[in-house]
Amino acid sequence: MPGGLLPGPHRPARRRGRRQPLRVRTTVSDALYTELLQLALQAAGRAGELLRDGRPADLAVAATKSSPIDVVTEMDLAAEKLITDLIADRRPADGILGEEGASSEGTSGIRWVIDPLDGTVNYLYGLPTWAVSVAAEQDGEPVVAVVTAPMRDETFHAVRGRGAWATGVWAGERKLACRPAPPLDQALVSTGFNYVADVRAHQAAVAQRLIPLVRDIRRGGSAAVDLCDVAAGRLDGFYERGPDRPGSGRRDRWPGKRRRDRWPPRRATLGRT
Template sequence: MRSPVTDTPYPDLLALALEAARRAGDLLRDGRPADLAVARTKSSPIDVVTEMDIAAEKLITGLIADQRPDDGFLGEEGASSDGTSGIRWVIDPLDGTVNYLYGLPTWSVSIAAEQDGETVVGVVAAPMRGETYHAVRGGGAWATGAWTGERALACRPAPPLDQALVSTGFNYVSAVRGHQAQVAARLIPLLRDIRRGGSAAVDLCDVAAGRLDGYYERGLNAWDMAAGNLIAREAGALTGGRPGERPSGDLAVAGTPGVFEPLQRLLEDFGAWHD
């Protein structure tokens, strides 16, 4: 039986993901021009793709392809290939693009490796925090910080739902965002409070690190959540979508045991899974 921690290729995949995330994070942090330009638009004029976003994905895919030419790719900025090795890399080179564009610190580089469709390695680098989060399936979740060194991650003990701090995100299409705001308005009286950070990958890692009790969002893509979802689960959080389903574009939910299920039920009742 495969050991998810010690058998190859997982340690090699983790080392490669960490190196790619470090290099991309350095590029984004140190190379951000003062007159940052918009290369093209995504779903609306507000949701932008910057020149640095595209450059970071090229750096990541180039580094990985040099060492593992038979692997596949799925990247937010267009990288797409099936590969022949059974390993596919799911990449968000800059999660939190609008934060980055405005000079806000909550953005990240997210890299996950899938084996036969299951995420086995996840790395999320948050350069402006000086932290990188990582997990290997079955091996726990970890954070490495510039000031704190490496430490194991564990989600918080579950509070009552009315004392839970929960994060979410909003779509950049105004009509969709309006419905999401209605859902949030119904949730707020039932929680301690709601946060909106702007990077799904960082939010999932904050659940893992005990900085949030829960997180939910509609409209995520695979690259937004692949790495963070694994890190949250390996830290003891529960994750899913609609009740009985895996996280998807309809709904992604993460939370400490005790918060996850009541939060998921409320989101189902409030129609958070549709626009």
């Protein structure tokens, strides 16, 4: 060879336009998730502003659901309509499932799951702990979620593969992290109660058994806010336990006979790093 150089290893010429499926899929997913997140933030933010600034002084119950104390107000309905109208305008091929009855089948593989006002009783009474929840599923798997708590001026959001974050005037923008799980007797836990009297009685018995075992129990009135507070390290855990309704396929049936409770409660979120 000229100059005494040995030929190097054979390297096949790179073909232009060579497909890289994994990278392409990842890029497409990232772009889609960013689009869904921005829409969820906008929808939840607008609904939160409507609920905060538009609450009538004479707000009353518009309807009830599972029991006379499981209430819906005109503002629940207005907030859900605002969210669903915005989503339908921006992404008309997506499906929708709303707490207050909004439902539509989609063709895109994306479905939005919406609770326009979590903590309606608090809102009805003028208490500040309530939230708007907007999430997006892709082929049945959650990929984006937003919870905004307007009276705390705080918004939580999570995207699959990117972690969970909070923004607000209280502590700025930060990545969420649970507290290290403490011994049970040092745990501050939160819970919620059902609106059906028989289930509430069962839950009260569970709370009676639990309270001597933990630091204390909180009952804020919005499970969405409670779960975000667990994620932010403000609570050590959240649980809600009640007999299952008929048709669930489990042996714990509601409101008939039940087997002896298992401990700890099945439905629980415990803080962990």
